[in-house]
Amino acid sequence: MIFNNYHQLKDIKFDLIIVGSGPAGISLALELEGQKISTLIIEAGKNNFSEESQKFYEGEIIGDNYPPLSVTRLRQFGGSSGHWGGLCRSLEEHDFSNWPIKKKDLDQFSDKAKKIINLRRNNFYTKKINENYDLVRFEVSPLRFRDKYRDKIKNSKNIHLITESYVTKILGNKKINKVIFFNKGQFFNLSSKYFVLACGGIENSKLMHLIRKNNPKLLDPNMPIGNYFFEHPYKKIGEAIIDIENFKNFLKKTKLHNSIKINCDGWFAVAPNKQFVNYHNILDSVMQINFVYTDLNIHKKSFVEKLKCIAPEYVRKILIKNNNKAMTLGITAQTSQKIDFNNKVELSKSKKDSLGIEQVNLFWKQSEMVRETYKKNIQELGKFFIDEDIGRVAAEEKIYSSETLDHDGGGHHMGGTRVGINSYDSVVDKNLKVHGVDNLFLAGSSVFASAGYSNPTFTIVQLSLRLGMHLKEKILYTKK
Template sequence: MLIDLNLASITANVKQYDVCIAGAGPSGITIARILAAQGKRVALLEGGGLEYSQQSQDLYEGKSIGLNYFDAVKSCRLRYLGGASNHWGGMCSFFEEADFKREMNGMPGWPISRDEVFKYFDAAKAVLDLPKDAFAHKKELGFTNFTQFMFSLSPPTRFNSKYQKELKESKQIDLYINASLTNVLLDNSLDHVNHLEITNGNLAKFKFSATQYVLAMGAIENARMLLAANSQIKTGIGNAGGMVGRCFMEHFNIGYGRFAIDNPTPWKGGITIRSTTAFSSKANVGSGHLLFSPNETIIDYGRTAALKHKLRQLVCKSETATELTRKMMEFDCDGDGLITSIIEQSPNPNSRITLDTERDRFGIPRIILNWQYTQYDLNTIRTLGIEAAKEIAKLGYARVHLHEDILDKSMEVKNIGAHCHQMGTTRMSSTPKYGVVDENSRVHGMKNLFVAGSSVYATGGPCNPTFTLTMLAHRLGDHLLTVTA
C-alpha cells in the first residue's frame, strides 16, 4: 500500500511492523519483497517521492574537502523511490574469493566468504533482469597477468518503474513516501532500537515501531544517520570503535593514456581486462579492470577493416599528409583509443564521512566527505597500468602511451576520478575495532538494527557494486526472516 506521509494523520504512529526499512532503493526494496513474500509486515520508508524533486535532492548537499569529487557529493545519489537505480548504468560484475579475503592497510577483509554471498547469485540476476548466460561471455586473448573480462549489462533495471505497482498493491508492505528518517531512538538499555523518528515534508514528526530495523539509505546517508543519532550515545550509534563513516571507498577511474592499434582483429567492442589474483598477490597490490576503448571512427569491421586501418597508419605517419586530409578521412591521429579503469580502492580509515555544523531543513547535520587514497592505492594504480601496457604491446595488439605521471613515481598522479560507486563507511567486521556491522549486517552493540547496501563493504574489489549489494540484500532478507520468526 502507498501512503504519502505528507497527507497522513498522526494515527500513523499506532502501527506496529515486523521490520521497518529506511530507504527504498535496490537494497531496501529487495529486502522488503523477500519479507513480504513470507507474510511479514513491512514499513518501507522513502524520504523522497515517486518522482525527482529539487527540494528533496537538496537534502543531499554536503562538502568535499579531500580528492575532487562529483558536485559536492550530491549528484551521484537520487532521493526518490528507486534511489540511485534511477540513473544506474546497468554494468554488473562480481567479486573473486580473493577480493573478500584481501587485507590492506592493516584492515581485515570480509568476515564472510564469497560462497555465503554467491548462494544468491541467481536471485540477484533475476532481480536485475540479467540474462541466464550473464557473465558467460569471455574471449581468451593470451594475457598472462590479466584475464579478459566481459561485464554483463542489466537493461538497466529501474526499481521505481519495475516495482512501484507491486509495492502499491502489496498487502504486506506499506510504502511511505515523503518519510525522512530524522532520528533513531534507543530504549533505556541503549542496545535496542525503540522507534524511528520520521519527519514529513511539512516537518510533522511520526514514530515508527517494529521488531527489527534496517538502514538502507546508501553509503553516505547510512553513516550520516548513525553519527547524527547521538542524543543518547554521544559518539553516535554503532560507533564504539570509532569506525562509523570511515573507510569511504570508490573505484578509481584513471585516465592512463592512449593506444595505437597494431592488430585490429581482437578489438571489436574494445578490450577489458582484469588483474589476476596471482598477480595482485605477487605484486602486493589491489585488483582492477582496465578498459581499452577504441575510437569507433577509426575501427571498422568486415572485409575492408584491415585496408582502412593500413591506410590510416600511412596517413597519420606521413609527414606530408595535411590536416585537411586527416579530417576528411576521419582519422584521429593522436591515437586509436583511450585507457580508463575501475581500480579497487583499499579501505583507509582516513577516507571518511563526518558531520558538518551546517544543518538541513530537518535539523540533521550535513556531511563532510574527505575522500583520500593511500600509497598502496598509488602502487595499485601504477602497477596495473604499466603491466597491462606491457602485455598489450607484447601480444602485438597495440602500442601504448602512458601518461608521465603514471610512469614517474616521483610525480603526483593527476586526474584521479571516480565512478559514483560509494562504498564502506559502515564496513562489515568481526569486531567494532575494524567496522560497524557484524557478519549478519547487524550493528555492533545493537540487538535489532541492521544496515544494508554497499556501505557494509569491507573491501570494494574492482566490481560495480549493484550486483553484489543485491546478493547481500537477499542474504540479509533471509536472516531477518529467522530473527522475526
C-alpha cells in the same frame, strides 16, 4: 501499498521498518514479501527527482578531488539506481579476505539477484588472455528500480512504502524502539520489531552517527562508525590504435573471438590477475576498453592525429591499409582502494540542512598506489600490444605528472559501517546486525569491508537477499 502521508498508515502494525528505497531496501522488502511479514519502507525523497530533495545530500569533501555529494547519489524512490550505469559483476573470492563471510555465502543468492536486476546472461566469467591478464565479463542492466518495482509495491499487501519522509532520529535504550521522520511539515514517529538502514553508502554512516549521538548508551563509543570508507578510483588512463586484422588473429589464436566483438559500440574489460597485482605491489583493478571508430576524413582533431606524432610509421601503415580510417580504443581504469581508517564520513560540526540535521563531511584520499596502478596497467598493456603486434598504446600524460589525480567516478560509496567480528574494528556482524543492538541491521555497500574492482550493486542486492533470509527466520520465529 504506497503512501506519501503519515496519517494514511498510522494505524498499521509493522514487523520491519526499512529506511531507504534504493536497490538495497527494495531487494530486502521483495525477499520478505510472500511471508506475512508487514514491512514499511520509509523514503526521504519523492517518486521523481527534485532539486529540493537533493539539497539534503549536500556535504563537504576534505582531501582529494571528488565530485559533489549532492550529484553522486539520488534522493528519490529507487535511490541512485535512477542514474546508475547498470554495470554488474560479483566480487572475486579474494575480495572477501577481510570479511567474516565468504563468496560462497553470497553466491547462493546470485540467481535471485540477477532476476531482481534484470540480468539476462547468467555468467560473470573470467577467461585467461595471457600470463598477466584476464578477460572479465561484466553484465549491464538498464534497470531503474523505481520503474520496475513501483507497481509491485503499490499492489503488495505486505510491503508499505511512504515517500517524502526523511528519517532524522532513531531512538532506543537497549534496542531500537522508534524512528522519527519529517513528513509534510511535521515530525512523526513509528515503531516496529526490527529496523534496517538502507540509506546508501554515505547516509548509513550519517544515521549511525546520529543514533550514537542521540542514544549515548546504545552503541559502543569506540565503534568505528564512518571509518574505512572507500571508493573505486576511476580515470581514463590512455588510448590505443589497433591493427584490426592482427587483433582479430590474436582473438582467434586465444579463442576469445566469441567474447570480444570489434564494433564501434563495443567494449570489453581486462583485469591484471592476482599474481601480477601481488608481484608489482599494486591494487586490484580493471581496464574498461571501448572501441572508437575514427574516420580521419571527418574527425580531423582526433587521437589518431596525436598518435601520428608518436608512432608515425606505424600509424601511417594502418591508415593506408584502412583508407584513412582507424579503430581506436579508449582505456579507463577502475581500481580498488587501500583500506584506510582515516577515509571516513563524519557529521559536520558547522553545517546543517534546512531541518537542522548535521550535513556530512567526507574525508577521502586516493593514495599514491592508485597512480602506480594506473601507470603499471597502461605500461604493461602497451608492451603487450607491441609484443603481439596488435596496436600501439598512448598513456594519459596526467598519470605521469605530480598533479593530484581527479576521480572521474564518484558513485561507489563503500565502507563506513563495515562488517566484521567485533565492535573494535567494525560496525555490523556477519548477519549485518549492528554490534550490541539486537534489532538494528544495515544493508548496502556501507557494510563492505573491501571490494576489489567490481561495481557494488550486484553484491548489495545479494547481501540484502541474505539479510532477508535471516530476518525472515527471526521475525517468523517471534510470531509463533
